[in-house]
Structures are given as structure tokens and as C-alpha cells.
Amino acid sequence: MSTSAVRPNFAPAMRPLRPLRLLALAIALAGASAGDALATRGSRYVTAGRCAGVPGVQLKVAKGFCVGLAASGLGLPRGVLPLADGRVLVTDLGRWDAPAGRLLLLSPRPGGYEVRPLLKGLDRPHGLQAGPDGQVYLAEAGRILRVNLERTPPTVTPVITGLPAEGRHPLKQFVFGPDGAIHVNVGASTDHCEDAPAPRGMRCHEAERDTPGAAIWRYAQVDGRWVGKPYARGLRNAMALAFAPDGSLWQAENSRDTLPGGGDSEALPHDELNRIRPGAHYGWPYCTDMGRFDPAFAPGDCSRYTKPERLLPAHSAPLGMVFYTPAAAPEAWRGSLVIGLHGYRRQGHRIIAWRFDASGRPARNFTVLVDGWQATARHPLGAPTDIKADTRGRLWVTEDRNGTLLVISPE
Known part of the structure; x- marks a missing residue:
């Protein structure tokens, strides 16, 4: 390209x-350390049992699924992208007033995920996508970058600028x-x-x-x-965009x-x-x-x-959505449009799914997939941001109010 x-x-x-800042992007591949690893320590969530190999989170979830806490302490996590080798990329927005964002790499380890930063000094990063060329693409506030993970440290190439x-x-x-x-x-x-x-x-x-x-x-x-x-x-x-299997583009409007x-x-x-x-x-x-x-x-x-x-x-504030199409997805949910509601008001902090009929139209009403953040005082109020599905039918959800990465997994 x-x-x-x-x-x-x-x-x-x-x-x-104001004119866009010309950022000096500090690229660093940080080595794993004892302080990085298995970043579920210090979480505000009460966990019990296991889900997808990580601590289970006691939220209300639709029958046939569980919710797991993959990592916490991720700053302000926004975009998420599961990779084919089992690792997961996450963008940390950092701060709203300075280029302090990061691209994080989460690698599976027994009992959790090891977290290390790949890129630092990013300007309010959010979107993460896999391109048709097999490369990773990342959106800062003013531009879109192509990230080459095969290089150590990773290299970045501006693709779209001037936003x-x-x-x-x-x-x-x-x-x-x-x-x-x-x-x-x-x-x-x-x-x-x-x-x-x-x-x-x-x-x-x-x-x-x-x-x-x-x-x-x-x-x-x-x-x-x-x-x-x-x-x-x-x-x-x-902020919520997704292409349907039939090639149509859908948007959830704030x-x-x-x-x-x-x-x-x-x-x-x-x-x-x-x-x-x-x-x-x-x-x-x-x-x-x-x-x-x-x-x-x-x-x-x-x-x-x-x-x-x-x-x-x-005011439910949809920020991320994905058509749930993997073959490993439960049949009753396969093809649904899954949307994360980020809003802090009473109708937010949920994850919902909209089923589509054979003609490509959404059903009259949505179904709640995950709820219960507000149910008891021991649960922190959730704010799901981005959502992506992997080939195993798992849904990866960033949640920026508590700095966590959650996984919704078929049981």
C-alpha cells in the first residue's frame, strides 16, 4: 500500500x-517485568471462578456465556484488536490534554495476560483495525497509522493525515x-x-x-x-461503525x-x-x-x-460494535450486531445485541447480552468502549471507566 x-x-x-501538533512519536518496546505481568491485580471487580482461563466477573450475562477479567490497570483503554496468535492489542488514550497515549500488547500467560507497551506518546489513540494487507492500523486524533509489528521495535507509517x-x-x-x-x-x-x-x-x-x-x-x-x-x-x-456480512455499513449514533x-x-x-x-x-x-x-x-x-x-x-452512548459472525459463535447469537453502551446515565453501561432477519433488517428490539454493573455497590460502574470478536467466538471488550479488558466467552 x-x-x-x-x-x-x-x-x-x-x-x-488549532493546527495539528507535529508529534515526535516515541516508540519503545518495553521488556516484560514482574510489575507488568498478570495485570488483574488491584482491580475493583470482585471475581469468582474462571472464564476463558481468567478470573470470572460476576455480572449478569446471557445464558451460555461467561465474563472474564483479562487485565486491569490499562489506563483509559479504548480500541481493542485480538490477534490470530492469541495476543490482544489495546489502545490506551492516556490523557485528553497531551499526547500521552499508548499501544499495549497483552500476551496470554497461565492465569492471565502479561501487559507491555509497544508505542508511547500517541495523540489520543482510539480505533484499532486489521487491514486487508494483514497489517495493524491505529487511529490517533488527527491521523491513521499503519503499525508493523514484525519489527522490533514496531515501526509506524502515516496513512491518512490532516484529520x-x-x-x-x-x-x-x-x-x-x-x-x-x-x-x-x-x-x-x-x-x-x-x-x-x-x-x-x-x-x-x-x-x-x-x-x-x-x-x-x-x-x-x-x-x-x-x-x-x-x-x-x-x-x-x-464512534460505533461496522460492516455487515452483506457489505452494508452500519453506525450507532451518539x-x-x-x-x-x-x-x-x-x-x-x-x-x-x-x-x-x-x-x-x-x-x-x-x-x-x-x-x-x-x-x-x-x-x-x-x-x-x-x-x-x-x-x-x-444518552446510552454507543462506542463500539461488531457483527458477531465467527463460526464458533453460539448459533442463536450468530450474525447479531453486538453494541457496547458506554453512557454513565441509567440506560448506559450495558452490552446489547441486535438480531437481523434474512432481509438484513434489525429486529424491532435488542437483547441484553451483559448487564449488572449497577446492580450492587460491589460492582464498579462499567463503561464498555470497543468490542471485537475472535475466531473462537470470544468477544473482547475494553472498559475505560475501570481501565480493564473483559472477555465474553461462550461456555
């Missing part, structure tokens, strides 16, 4: 974006499409374009300009260069925090499950739910925007 990229001209939205790294939603999630193109979340710089000009009837520049934020961008190779174009817009923060006209509620506005169609506009910031219009903007017609396929609980 070529390492060159076309830098999109993301114009300022409601407030200027906006400031504003309210700087983190980047991305997925590879069936054709090898990279689809990247460029989150809105605000909650609901509240920095727009004051006169009633104005439209949101960030959602409408030629280089939109609140959008999914598609990058494909053209003459050896990665060239990006807007793919779908009107999506406030597409909707706005405040309601049109002010105020807030535990019930509104809903987060969303969207099927992403090229060129579609999904309504941010003008419309929420199935057509609730914000009178601060004009014209007041939500019919021009693509509606969600299904609604998620309000």
Missing part, C-alpha cells in the same frame, strides 16, 4: 481548529470496507452546532460545507494515494446531549442505529429521533433527512 495521502481541507466549523483533532469529538474510529476503502468518523466539533450564527433560520455550516464534520469520510487509493471524500453526513459522532429549546431528559433524545447509504444526510443538528425538528434552524422539514433504522436508549 502507498504511504502517501491527500490531506482534506477541513475548514473551520463554529470555532477555529481535525480539536473540538468536542476529536477521537477517530474507522473500519475497512469490503473493497479495502477506509471509512473514518469525523465527529462534530460541537454538541448541536450551538456556535452557529444567532439569527433564527441559519443552517449549520459544519454539516453542509464541502468538507463536512459530523460525517463519515471514505478514503480509497487513487494512483497510489489515499484520497478522501465525504461518504455520509449529519452524523454527530460515529445523539445530542441537550434537547431543542433547552432542558434535558433521561428519555430524549434517543441515540440511533443507522444503515449508512452513500450521499445520505442523517439530520444532525436539525433533527433527532424519527423526525423531531430543532426550531433554531430552517427550513423545518425533517423528511429530507434519512431516518434511523432503530432507536437506542437516550
